[in-house]
Every structure is written in C-alpha cells, then in structure tokens.
Amino acid sequence: MSRDAGRLSLILLFAPFALWIGLLIILPQIGIGYISLREKVGINEYEFGFKNYADFAQAAVYRNTLFRTAWISILVTMLALVLGFPISYYIAKIARERSRAALFLMCLIPLWVSDLVRAYGWIVLLRETGVVSTALVSMGVINEPIEMLYNDVTVIIGLVYTVILFMIVPLVSTMQGMDDSLLEAGFNLGGSRLTVFRRIVVPYAMPGIVAGCIIVFMITAGSYLTPVLLGGKNSSWFTEQIYNQFITRYNWEAGATFGVLLLLFTSLVVWLGLRLTGQSLATTVAKDT
Amino acid sequence: MNDLSCVGVTKKFGEFTAVRNVSLEVPPGSFFSILGPSGCGKTTLMRMIAGFETPSAGDIRIKGESVINLAPNKRNVKMVFQHLALFPMMNVGENIAYGLRCQGEQKSEIPEKVRKVLDRVGLPGVEDKRIEQLSGGQKQRIAIARCMVLQPDVLLLDEPLGALDLKLREHMKIELKQLQERFETTFLYITHDQSEALVMSDQVAVMNAGGFEQIGSPRALYDDPVSGFVAGFVGDANVLPGTIDEVRGGEARVILDGGGAVLARLADDSNTGDRVEIFVRPEALRIGGDNGSGSLSGKVDSLLFNGAASRILVRLDTGQLVEVADGDQASEVSAHDAVTVSWQPDRARVFVRRPGA
Numbered sequence: 001m002s003r004d005a006g007r008l009s010l011i012l013l014f015a016p017f018a019l020w021i022g023l024l025i026i027l028p029q030i031g032i033g034y035i036s037l038r039e040k041v042g043i044n045e046y047e048f049g050f051k052n053y054a055d056f057a058q059a060a061v062y063r064n065t066l067f068r069t070a071w072i073s074i075l076v077t078m079l080a081l082v083l084g085f086p087i088s089y090y091i092a093k094i095a096r097e098r099s100r101a102a103l104f105l106m107c108l109i110p111l112w113v114s115d116l117v118r119a120y121g122w123i124v125l126l127r128e129t130g131v132v133s134t135a136l137v138s139m140g141v142i143n144e145p146i147e148m149l150y151n152d153v154t155v156i157i158g159l160v161y162t163v164i165l166f167m168i169v170p171l172v173s174t175m176q177g178m179d180d181s182l183l184e185a186g187f188n189l190g191g192s193r194l195t196v197f198r199r200i201v202v203p204y205a206m207p208g209i210v211a212g213c214i215i216v217f218m219i220t221a222g223s224y225l226t227p228v229l230l231g232g233k234n235s236s237w238f239t240e241q242i243y244n245q246f247i248t249r250y251n252w253e254a255g256a257t258f259g260v261l262l263l264l265f266t267s268l269v270v271w272l273g274l275r276l277t278g279q280s281l282a283t284t285v286a287k288d289t
Numbered sequence: 290m291n292d293l294s295c296v297g298v299t300k301k302f303g304e305f306t307a308v309r310n311v312s313l314e315v316p317p318g319s320f321f322s323i324l325g326p327s328g329c330g331k332t333t334l335m336r337m338i339a340g341f342e343t344p345s346a347g348d349i350r351i352k353g354e355s356v357i358n359l360a361p362n363k364r365n366v367k368m369v370f371q372h373l374a375l376f377p378m379m380n381v382g383e384n385i386a387y388g389l390r391c392q393g394e395q396k397s398e399i400p401e402k403v404r405k406v407l408d409r410v411g412l413p414g415v416e417d418k419r420i421e422q423l424s425g426g427q428k429q430r431i432a433i434a435r436c437m438v439l440q441p442d443v444l445l446l447d448e449p450l451g452a453l454d455l456k457l458r459e460h461m462k463i464e465l466k467q468l469q470e471r472f473e474t475t476f477l478y479i480t481h482d483q484s485e486a487l488v489m490s491d492q493v494a495v496m497n498a499g500g501f502e503q504i505g506s507p508r509a510l511y512d513d514p515v516s517g518f519v520a521g522f523v524g525d526a527n528v529l530p531g532t533i534d535e536v537r538g539g540e541a542r543v544i545l546d547g548g549g550a551v552l553a554r555l556a557d558d559s560n561t562g563d564r565v566e567i568f569v570r571p572e573a574l575r576i577g578g579d580n581g582s583g584s585l586s587g588k589v590d591s592l593l594f595n596g597a598a599s600r601i602l603v604r605l606d607t608g609q610l611v612e613v614a615d616g617d618q619a620s621e622v623s624a625h626d627a628v629t630v631s632w633q634p635d636r637a638r639v640f641v642r643r644p645g646a
Contacts, residue, residue: 184341185374187361189439190391199387203378 029263035256052257062241066261069238070269072152073220076159080167080216081209083160088171088208089201093178107168115162119229122158123149126230150232158230163219167212174208175201210279214270221266238262290353292317292475293338293366293443298347300333307333309499310347315443315477315492320469322478322486325496326522331479334496335445338477339368351442362391367436368445372452373428375420381407381431382416388439406438409471425453426461430468437472446478450485462488483523487511495519516557517640520568527574527611529567530642536561541639543567547607551583553637564642571600571614573636576628584631587611589622603630 039051056062091103110118125131126148133145148154182204186196202209227237238258245255274280293315300308308330315321323331336342338349340361348355356364367388376384385403394402400416407413410430415423423431429449436444446465450458466489469476480486486493487507494504495518503515514520521528531543534550541555543565553567578584587605592615601613601622613630622628 179372179374181370181372181374182376184339184361185368185370185376186387187341188339188366188368189388189435190362191387192362192391195391200376200378203376206378 032256032259035252036260038253040253052253053261055254056257056261062258065236065241066238066265068236069221069262070265072156072159073217073266074269076156076163076220077213077217079156079160080164081213084164084167084171084212085205085209087164088168088175091168092172092175093180093183104172107165110161111165115225116229118162119158119226122154122161122230126154149230150234152231152234155227155231155235155237158226159220159223162223162226163216166215166219170208170211170215171205172208174205178204206279210274210281213273217270217273218266221262221269290317291315291350292352293321293477294350294353295334295338296348296350298334298337298344298349300330300337300342301345306499308337308344311496311499311501312347313494313501313504315475317475318473319491320466320476320478320489322480322490322493323496324480324483324486324493324523327481329496330499331481331496332447335368335447335477335479338443339366339445340364365439365442366445367439367441367443368447369429369432369436369449371447371449373432373449375428375432375435377420379420380416381418381420381423384420384431385416385435385438388435392439402438406434409437410434410468426457426464429453429461430464433465433468437474441474443475443477446476448480448482450480450482458485465489487523493523495522497522514556514568514638517566517568517643520556520638520640521643525571525612526568527571529569529609529611531565531567533559533561533563533565533639540634541565543639545585545607547605547609549583549585549605549607551585551637552581552634553632553639554635556638557640559639559641565639566642567637567639569611569632569637571612572616573632574611574613574630575632576601576603576613576622576630578629578631580631580633582632582634582637584629586627586629589624589626589628591624592622603628605630 036052037048037050039047039049041047087107091100091107095103113121123130127133128145128147128149130148132148133142136142137145178201182200183196186200191199222239224237224239224243227235228240231237239262242255242258242262245251245258291314293313295311295313298308298311299306311330311334313321323334325331333342337344340356340359344357349357351364351366356366376387379387382400382403385406386399389399389402403416404413407415410433412427412430412434415427415431420428420431432449433444450461450465453461462485465476465478469489478486478489487510490507492504493507493510495502495510497518503510503519505513510519510523514523520526529543529545529551531545531551533541534544535542536555539555540552541559542550542552544550545567551567553569559565585605585607587603590602590604590610593600593602597616599615601615603611603613605611611630
C-alpha cells in the first residue's frame with residue numbers, strides 16, 4: 001500500500017470520531033460559550049460582556065445549588081467506589097471463569113431499561129403509598145405510611161444505583177489483568193491482608209479507580225432525571241436550573257452561562273481530585289501497560 | 290536439625306490425589322531440587338510448603354517446627370514465583386523494601402539493607418529503576434534479592450528459569466548455584482528440566498504422579514536409577530522393550546520385541562517371562578564389536594553434529610532408532626553404513642515395563 005493510500009485510510013477511519021467530536025461536542029460548546037457572553041439589552045439587541053457571569057456570582061441560590069450538586073456528586077462517587085470495589089474484585093478475581101460473564105451481565109442488565117423507567121421503579125417502591133411503606137405498615141413496624149421520596153438520601157441512593165455500573169466496568173477490566181501470584185507474593189513476603197490490599201491491590205487497580213471516579217462524577221453531576229424525579233422540588237440540582245433557564249424562562253443567556261459554569265466547575269473538581277490524591281491522567285488512565 | 294522436612298504429606302482435590310504421602314528432609318544450606326514432569330504435583334507440594342494450600346494429611350516442619358497452622362505471611366519461607374511476580378507499580382528498591390516494611394523494620398535501616406542485598410546479587414545501584422526497564426536475568430536476580438533480604442530459612446523457586454531463552458537459562462543455572470553458595474541458604478528448586486536439576490542440586494527428588502520415585506544425588510540418579518521412570522526421565526536413554534528369557538546372577542537375557550537377544554543388568558525384581566524395558570545411555574553404546582551384551586545390527590541413519598554432544602543415529606533392524614554418543618567424532622562411519630551396536634551388560638538396566646509404554 002502506498003503512503004497516500006495509507007494516509008487516506010487513516011483519515012477515513014478517523015472521520016466518524018472527528019465528526020462526532022466536532023459536530024456534537026465542540027461546536028455546541030462553542031455555541032453555548034458564545035451565547036453565555038451575550039447580554040440582552042433590549043428586544044433583539046445584544047452586547048458582549050460578562051454580565052451573565054456577574055449575575056450568577058451575585059445570586060447565592062444558584063451558587064449554592066452548584067456547590068451542593070458538586071458535593072453530592074463527590075459523595076455519590078465515593079459511595080459507588082466503596083460499593084463497587086468489592087463487587088469488581090469478586091467478579092474479577094474470586095468468581096469462577098464461568099460465572100464471571102453471568103455476573104458481569106447481571107451488572108449490565110439495568111442499562112437495558114431507560115433511566116426514566118428505573119427512576120419510576122424507585123418511585124413505586126418508595127412513595128407514601130408505595131411497596132416499602134405499605135409492607136412496613138402491614139408488618140406493624142410503623143403505624144402510618146411514610147413518604148420516603150423527596151429527600152437527599154433517596155436522591156443519593158438513586159444516583160449510586162444508576163452510576164455504579166460505570167465504576168464496576170473499568171475496575172473489573174483493570175483487576176482482571178492482575179496476576180494472582182502478585183497477591184501470593186504479597187502474602188509470602190510477610191504482608192497482612194490489609195498490607196496486600198493497600199500496597200498491591202489498590203495501586204494495581206488505580207487506573208481503573210481514576211477512570212471510574214471521573215466517569216461516575218461527571219455522569220452524576222450532569223444527571224437530570226434521577227435527582228428531579230426522586231428529589232422533587234427539594235433536589236436543587238444544578239442541571240434543573242439549566243433546564244429552567246432554557247425551557248421555563250426562555251432565558252438562553254443565563255442557561256448557557258450555567259452550562260459553561262457546570263463544565264468548568266466539574267473539570268476543576270476532577271483536577272483537584274487528581275492533585276489531592278497524587279494521581280495524573282498520564283500515569284493512570286492513559287497508562288500504556 | 291533440618292531446615293525443611295515433610296512427613297507423609299498428602300493433598301487431595303476432591304477425588305484426585307495431587308500429592309501422595311511425600312516425605313523429604315532438606316539439610317541446612319543445601320540445594321534440593323524436585324524434578325518431575327508437568328502435572329506430577331510438584332507445584333502443589335511447593336504451594337503447601339509456602340502455605341497457599343493446606344495438606345490433607347501429613348506434617349511440614351521448618352527448622353523442626355510444624356508450620357501447618359501458620360498463615361503464609363507468618364512462615365519464614367520465601368518464594369520466587371514462576372513468572373517472578375515482581376510488583377509492577379513499585380520500583381526495584383520498593384520491591385525489595387516491601388518485605389522489610391512488612392516485618393516492621395526500622396525505616397532508617399531499610400535503604401542500607403536494600404543496597405547490601407543488591408550488591409550481593411551483583412546489581413548495585415538499580416534501586417530507582419522501574420521493573421520493566423530490567424532484562425530477564427536482572428528481574429530474576431531482583432526476585433531472589435527481594436526474598437533473600439528477609440533471610441528466609443528456606444527459599445522456594447518455582448521453575449523461575451522457564452521464561453528465559455536458552456542461552457540465558459544456561460547462564461542463570463550457574464549463577465543460581467553461585468548465589469545459593471554465597472547466601473548459604475537452603476534452596477528448594479522445582480523444575481521439569483532434568484539438566485537444571487542435575488547441574489545445580491546437591492540432592493534431587495524425582496517426582497511422578499504425586500509421589501517420589503527416588504531421592505539422591507544427581508550422580509546417583511543418573512548412574513543408579515531405581516525405576517524405569519527415573520532412568521527414562523533423568524538424562525538421555527535409549528529404551529529397548531522386550532521380554533526376559535532367562536535370569537542369570539544379576540543379569541537378564543532379554544528377547545527384544547523386534548527380535549534379537551541381549552544381556553543387561555537386572556535392576557528391579559522382574560523375573561523370567563516379564564515384559565521389561567532396557568535403558569542404555571547413549572555414551573554406553575559402542576559401534577561395532579561385542580562387549581558381552583550380544584550385538585544388534587542396523588544401519589547408520591544420520592550423523593548429528595553438536596560438538597561434544599554429537600550423536601550417531603542408528604536404525605536397528607527392528608526398526609527402532611537408537612542414539613549413540615560420538616563426542617570426539619572418532620567413529621569413522623557415514624550415513625547408510627551397516628553397523629552393529631553393543632554395550633557392556635552392567636551399563637544397561639532392565640526395569641519392568643512402565644505403564645503405557
């Protein structure tokens with residue numbers, strides 16, 4: 001094959017990815033960034049400036065919603081890691097070859113059902129007249145039905161349930177590459193279970209942990225359906241504010257500003273997270289071994 | 290007191306018996322090998338000594354004390370794994386320091402101990418290298434250093450040379466033996482490669498189907514095998530199947546399956562009429578003449594030149610190929626010559642036929 005043909009096939013192979021990134025990610029983001037810098041001064045009259053950002057900084061309610069969203073997302077990420085790690089370890093290292101695929105598939109099954117249906121599933125279970133409440137009443141544990149929806153705990157449970165799969169998949173795939181003899185060597189050289197876990201398992205799984213945490217955090221911070229349906233009016237989720245600006249108030253400028261801020265702020269959190277744990281993308285996610 | 294002793298160790302996995310009633314004594318400071326084909330149970334035995342498997346019966350003692358109820362991380366037995374199992378996320382220095390830190394060594398003394406052990410394995414100053422920067426032989430030495438820095442009572446080695454190329458393997462054989470002498474530590478070495486076991490060991494146990502066939506020095510195994518399995522597995526041997534016709538003193542007259550009668554030393558309690566195999570080393574065979582064994586005629590099939598290990602392949606009239614050692618290429622034969630081969634009867638051994646042979 002000549003050099004030109006090689007170059008052509010490279011371009012053709014790369015084209016779908018470039019189109020996807022360019023048309024669906026970069027272009028809309030540029031549009032959003034452009035709109036966020038547009039100030040409305042009259043009907044169909046616009047000026048450029050940072051007024052929208054200044055407005056955001058002055059309204060405590062928006063700022064607090066953003067912080068709250070980030071904080072709950074971090075909590076959800078940590079819970080997903082704590083719950084997902086043993087599951088992944090079991091699937092990757094303890095389960096037998098045959099049951100491994102079945103277990104993995106079981107983790108994937110929730111993805112067959114749409115977000116909306118899954119959120120309604122939680123509603124059916126947890127609302128005042130729902131399955132859990134009714135069962136507890138009939139068993140005599142509580143005297144009258146209680147409302148289990150519309151509080152932070154429920155939102156967190158729902159979010160962890162939705163995102164945990166995205167923690168398990170990268171963790172399983174990194175840990176599957178770990179040779180059992182590494183663990184045995186860890187014990188043989190005198191390490192306790194805790195030492196082997198802390199000094200061998202966790203460092204080995206670090207690329208998967210970093211990848212999983214970033215994915216889960218980003219998905220959580222950007223999620224809309226689960227917090228809104230399970231948290232109701234109390235959820236104060238930042239994506240809900242963006243939706244309100246765009247759809248309810250038809251204030252695209254403010255909505256676009258919120259969108260840019262969410263992207264910047266979550267990126268900052270990820271960057272801080274990497275710095276604080278002493279990891280970098282180059283040595284974990286992009287590691288070539 | 291011996292560094293390691295196993296008494297009647299047995300391991301069953303369900304119905305299958307992987308290790309059957311194995312006993313061994315390893316004296317302090319010796320190089321002891323367990324030699325056997327893959328699947329003979331030697332790795333299971335080693336894993337029991339290290340504590341990764343629990344014996345179904347029997348006792349394992351280290352320096353005279355039973356370790357059966359001791360967890361793997363509490364036994365002073367260190368192991369070099371088949372694929373070495375160096376920790377890829379740590380550098381060389383951290384790999385070696387790992388065990389010291391587990392032992393609760395003073396932080397200030399660790400770098401000095403690491404430096405000393407690296408000196409002793411001949412790799413000074415590589416503390417900061419990453420594992421993937423090392424060559425195969427260097428990794429080998431780091432894996433040994435990582436164990437030796439903890440001053441184990443016994444070092445277990447599970448076919449650590451298997452992954453190396455031939456040239457390096459030959460080199461590492463000598464190096465391992467020298468390291469063992471330098472550290473004056475007991476090595477228990479597991480291998481399926483008889484030349485590794487013969488070259489390095491003070492004592493070799495030949496293992497087959499879960500049990501020991503023979504324990505002895507390499508020379509004893511080579512010169513005085515106790516069974517057909519040992520004779521066939523240790524060193525090269527020509528195997529001639531036949532039936533005993535007559536037993537006279539310590540010698541048996543054997544009628545070969547393809548015809549011809551020869552004399553050889555009777556090495557077990559086979560008797561007249563038994564189906565047996567004769568084992569003759571290539572260096573015991575002679576071209577031409579009759580050394581008292583009765584001679585077998587055949588044709589030179591080919592000459593295999595390999596320096597001091599050169600061979601003449603002879604196709605006997607029975608159709609069987611035999612190898613005749615020809616170290617100095619002194620025999621003036623060429624391909625397709627008609628020749629006879631013979632041996633001194635006491636250099637050939639008759640054993641009862643092995644199952645499946």
